[in-house]
Amino acid sequence: MTQIMIIGGTDSSGGAGLTRDTATAHALGVSVLPVVTAVTAQTDRAVVDMALMPPDLIEAQISASFTGGGPSCVKIGMLGTSAIAQVVAEALADCRVPVVLDPVLASTSGKSLLAGGxxxxxxxxxxxxxxxxxxxxRLTGKEDAGIPDQARALLDRGAGAVLIKGGHGQGRDAVDHLFDQQRHYTFTAPRLAKGKRGTGCTLATAIACSLAQGKALDVACGEAKRFVHGWLSA
Structure with missing residues (x-):
């Protein structure tokens, strides 16, 4: 069975984090190699408490997961601190599979989940x-810039591609924008009246699953958009 590595935090409410990631991957026929960066105590409304894993333990988990075949894609979620993020970057420096980074900066309730950037x-x-x-x-410091300028800023910092999600926008449709160095794709779905926690986790994991199965990036993003819309509609 196709495997992906998921690096992120646990969520005791089950609404987001590694629990949500694993449920998504299972629905798409992909198994998960979990790497725990943090353990959180959460409800559907707030993060009550959390504990970060030691960086050397995180590195050891990643190293162990690459033995015995390893994953076909890596998805990164909650990291907790810039120091942990640096350890993860170094641990993945020599891996030769796609890496999908979901930049988890804060919880839905507003609690910071990444200190230091x-x-x-x-x-x-x-x-x-x-x-x-x-x-x-927040990542680009371009609060008043348009989506193309924000995407270009992240591409100029070295990202292979950027998917800026439109769920927090306005209008009848929620439009996601995918940029690489040459192209711009859009993925559109009707905006729904109610959302769910864990939407970002679900989308990034669904993309990682498709990439692990050998699909092109634009195809993976389109399939993930449709998967998330179906999950939210249900």
Whole structure:
């Protein structure tokens, strides 16, 4: 069975993080090699407490997961601190599979989940980075810029491609924008009245599953968009 490595935090409510990632991968016929960066105590409304894993333990988990065949893609979620993010970047420096980086900066309730920002080494290692509109503004410092300018800023910092998600926008449709060095794709779905926690986790993991199965990036993003819309509609 196709395997992906998922690097992220646990969520005791089951709504996001590694639990949500694993459920998504299972639905898509892919198995998961989990690497735990943090353990959180959460409800559907707030992060109550959390503990970060020691960086050397995180590195050891990644190293162990690459033995015996290893994953066909890596998806990165919650990291907790820039120091942990740097350790992850170094641990993945020599891996030869696609890396999808979901930049988890804060919980839905607003609690910071990444102290110190993302190091350049991790952005440069990402074959795809998947910020929402709020995260794209924070990562680039271009709050008043348009989506193409924000995407270009991340591409110029070394990301292989950028998917800026439109779920936090306005209008009848939610439009995601994928940019690489040459092309711009859009993925559109009707905006739904209610969302769910874990939407970003679900989308990035679904993309990673498709990449692990050998699909092109634009195809993977389109399939993931449809998968998430179906999950939210259900």
């Amino acid at each position: 993302l190091p350049e080494a991790l952005i440069e290692r990402a074959d795809l980075i998947t910020p929402n509109l709020v995260e794209a503004a």
